[in-house]
Amino acid sequence: xxxxxxxxxxxxxxxxxxxxxxxxxxxxxxxxxxxxxxxxxxxxxxxxxxxxxxxxxxxxxxxxxxxxxxxxxxxxxxxxxxxxxxxxxxxxxxxxxxxxxxxxxxxxxxxxxxxxxxxxxxxxxxxxxxxxxxxxxxxxxxxxxxxxxxxxxxxxxxxxxxxxxxxxxxxxxxxxxxxxxxxxxxxxxxxxxxxxxxxxxxxxxxxxxxxxxxxxxxxxxxxxxxxxxxxxxxxxxxxxxxxxxxxxxxxxxxxxxxxxxxxxxxxxxxxxxxxxxxxxxxxxxxxxxxxxxxxxxxxxxxxxxxxxxxxxxxxxxxxxxxxxxxxxxxxxxxxxxxxxxxxxxxxxxxxxxxxxxxxxxxxxxxxxxxxxxxxxxxxxxxxxxxxxxxxxxxxxxxxxxxxxx
Amino acid sequence: xxxxxxxxxxxxxxxxxxxxxxxxxxxxxxxxxxxxxxxxxxxxxxxxxxxxxxxxxxxxxxxxxxxxxxxxxxxxxxxxxxxxxxxxxxxxxxxxxxxxxxxxxxxxxxxxxxxxxxxxxxxxxxxxxxxxxxxx
Numbered sequence: 442x443x444x445x446x447x448x449x450x451x452x453x454x455x456x457x458x459x460x461x462x463x464x465x466x467x468x469x470x471x472x473x474x475x476x477x478x479x480x481x482x483x484x485x486x487x488x489x490x491x492x493x494x495x496x497x498x499x500x501x502x503x504x505x506x507x508x509x510x511x512x513x514x515x516x517x518x519x520x521x522x523x524x525x526x527x528x529x530x531x532x533x534x535x536x537x538x539x540x541x542x543x544x545x546x547x548x549x550x551x552x553x554x555x556x557x558x559x560x561x562x563x564x565x566x567x568x569x570x571x572x573x574x575x576x577x578x579x580x581x582x583x584x585x586x587x588x589x590x591x592x593x594x595x596x597x598x599x600x601x602x603x604x605x606x607x608x609x610x611x612x613x614x615x616x617x618x619x620x621x622x623x624x625x626x627x628x629x630x631x632x633x634x635x636x637x638x639x640x641x642x643x644x645x646x647x648x649x650x651x652x653x654x655x656x657x658x659x660x661x662x663x664x665x666x667x668x669x670x671x672x673x674x675x676x677x678x679x680x681x682x683x684x685x686x687x688x689x690x691x692x693x694x695x696x697x698x699x700x701x702x703x704x705x706x707x708x709x710x711x712x713x714x715x716x717x718x719x720x721x722x723x724x725x726x727x728x729x730x731x732x733x734x735x736x737x738x739x740x741x742x743x744x745x746x747x748x749x750x751x752x753x754x755x756x757x758x759x760x761x762x763x764x765x766x767x768x769x770x771x772x773x774x775x776x777x778x779x780x781x782x783x784x785x786x787x788x789x790x791x792x793x794x795x796x797x798x799x800x801x802x803x804x805x806x807x808x809x810x811x812x813x814x815x816x817x818x819x820x821x822x823x824x825x826x827x828x829x830x831x832x833x834x835x836x837x838x839x840x841x842x843x844x845x846x
Numbered sequence: 847x848x849x850x851x852x853x854x855x856x857x858x859x860x861x862x863x864x865x866x867x868x869x870x871x872x873x874x875x876x877x878x879x880x881x882x883x884x885x886x887x888x889x890x891x892x893x894x895x896x897x898x899x900x901x902x903x904x905x906x907x908x909x910x911x912x913x914x915x916x917x918x919x920x921x922x923x924x925x926x927x928x929x930x931x932x933x934x935x936x937x938x939x940x941x942x943x944x945x946x947x948x949x950x951x952x953x954x955x956x957x958x959x960x961x962x963x964x965x966x967x968x969x970x971x972x973x974x975x976x977x978x979x980x981x982x
Contacts, residue, residue: 490933492974552971627937628972635940712933717971724933724974779949792936793974796954 443735449483450816458483460730460810462803463644463742470743475736484810484817485742487649488663488728488802489641491794492714494625495605495676496723497535498561498703501597502572504530509584514576518560518591525574529582530597534560536714536723549718550623556721559713561601564593565665566708599703601665601711605675607727609647609695610751613638613771613790615783618757623718627793629756633786636753639793642746642773644803646729647695649742651688652827653680655731657820662699663728663806666710668815669701671729674824679833688827689744691770692752695824699727710802724795728802730810732817746773753783763835850898852881852921852964857891861915867893874907875899881921881964894921894965922960924981925967931977932956941972 452458459482461469466485470478502511510529517523520540524533538557545551564570569590578585593599614626615636622629627637642648650656660671675696682694710726733739753768754760771781776790809815825831857866862885870876876899884892897904911918934956938947946962947969949955969978 491935550971554976628941630940637937637940712931712975714974715971715976716974722974724935777954789940791939791941792954795933795935797934800953 444483444733446732446734446817446819449732452483453810453816454813456811456813458810460484460486460807462800462807463487463649463744464800464803466739466742467643467745470739475740479733479736479739482733482739485649485731485733485739486728486803486806486810487644487646487731488726488799488806489607489645489794490710490726490798490802491639491641491724492625492716492722493603493606493725493727494537494722496561496601496603496725497533497557498564498599498601499527499531499533500591500599502530502532502591503595503597505584505587507584508582509574509576509587510579510582511574511576514574516572516574518570518572519555519563520571520573521555521557521560536561537720539721546718552717553715553719553721556713556715558721558723561703561723562708562711562713564591564599565703565706565711567593593704600700601669601703601706602672602698602700603725604698605677605696606699606725607646607675607697607729608640608693609645609651610690610693610749611639612693612754612760613751613776613781614756614760615753615768615788616757617755617768622757624756624760625716625719625722626756627791628717633783633788636776636781636783636788636790637793638751638773638776638790640749640751640773641794641796641799642749642777643744644796644799646727647697648689648744648749650729650731650738651684651690651741651744653695653824654738654741655734655820656697656729657823659818659821660729661815661818662701662730663726663802663809664699664701664706665703665726666707667701667703667705669699671697671820671824672700673698674831677833678825678831680825680827680829680831684827685748685750687744687748688741689749691750697727726798726802728806730806730815730817746777749773751776753781847901848898849901849904850896851904852894852896854919854921854924854965855891855893855895855911856917856919857893858915859889862889862891864914866911866914866916867895869910870897870907874903874910876903876907882966896964921965922963925960925963925965925969926979926981927958928977928979931975933975933977935974937972937974938969938978941968943968
């Protein structure tokens with residue numbers, strides 16, 4: 442018998458909801474069978490904790506006396522440039538932003554010790570952050586310079602807004618060249634010296650709802666240790682990729698844009714990140730509870746690492762040159778065993794995302810549901826699905842001719 | 847009884863030009879493998895060695911170094927993991943040439959076996975949250 446989200450929320454309020462993590466549910470359904478488990482289980486919780494580059498935050502710092510218009514000026518938070526294309530007191534800070542004087546890759550590989558992601562982590566940790574801003578001055582906003590300490594508790598708004606997180610599947614990165622390369626997928630040793638992957642696999646949110654039946658716009662989630670929401674499909678959302686018989690995408694597919702109040706988040710779940718030779722970023726913890734409305738939804742949550750396949754991509758050639766070439770497909774069960782076979786060679790594997798912390802996130806949501814602190818939401822609109830015409834396209838580059846100008 | 851230990855030696859300026867390690871081989875029959883060596887601008891020498899030999903000779907060799915004025919420390923105290931920053935992702939596992947990191951199969955937590963560490967420092971920059979620290 443099908444359940445409704447309202448019925449599940451009633452049980453959550455009474456502290457009676459039956460909740461399992463996406464890891465636990467595999468054995469529950471194996472023991473009880475799908476029919477019985479679907480009757481008994483109300484929610485399955487998921488989690489993922491990885492480097493999510495398209496992350497950032499916006500702030501309203503409050504107006505100064507006399508007023509300054511940051512919009513159109515320049516602003517730095519701990520020397521990291523923030524975007525000032527908004528109005529007078531609003532700033533946006535991207536996780537990848539770097540201080541102007543960071544050496545970057547001038548001495549390759551650069552270390553990228555401090556950037557936007559680190560500023561976000563420090564703000565969330567309650568540390569004071571230095572704002573230095575310059576503006577051009579207007580009749581209504583006469584001030585031209587501002588240097589002040591900022592603390593998250595004094596900001597009008599501090600909102601995490603990540604335009605692409607929680608990728609449904611990802612590449613396995615290898616290097617077939619003769620030299621070590623430094624990529625966002627980590628240090629890749631020459632001649633297939635190692636293989637790096639980045640997904641929580643069977644615990645990852647979108648693997649447990651592969652056709653976005655419950656996760657949609659407006660879904661309430663765990664974000665950075667606090668409560669957030671799915672704002673939209675993430676950028677590069679690409680639902681129409683090849684899938685397995687069980688509906689699992691065989692490469693990067695769906696993504697989420699997420700939003701939430703930074704003030705209730707925690708530096709444990711938003712970690713400033715340095716990717717050697719690549720740049721700065723933010724490691725983000727996300728978890729989504731899946732309401733078990735029927736047997737089909739439950740069946741999808743029983744996905745195991747052995748069911749999920751990821752493409753092996755050469756980051757010394759195919760990736761940078763945007764070629765479609767693949768060196769094969771491997772399952773997350775193989776990846777987690779510590780080695781995979783690529784072109785007949787045993788290649789040791791390492792993860793970029795943290796499975797232990799993904800497990801912890803799924804358990805935290807379970808705790809919130811048990812305490813009645815978190816209620817499930819019905820999506821206000823679905824994410825574009827596998828049958829939609831939404832596609833992630835490469836740039837159609839059109840050279841600009843002198844005669845065009 | 848044979849022993850093999852990884853140690854960090856710090857040479858004051860006055861010893862930098864003396865053939866100290868040579869004496870370990872010649873007088874105490876110790877076998878060494880240099881894991882790291884540097885001289886700072888202030889002319890203090892730093893040497894990370896794996897030192898092998900008989901316990902008795904090893905002890906006498908160490909005694910010789912101390913008497914000569916070399917400061918000695920076990921290597922495992924020099925590369926440490928900041929547990930509060932480690933996210934147990936695994937980025938260090940295949941980067942470490944000494945196999946000092948391993949994945950606990952059930953929990954996927956990353957175990958750092960500091961006795962295997964050779965102090966090369968590759969994990970320091972490879973670690974995304976920069977949880978690995980070196981104290982040379």
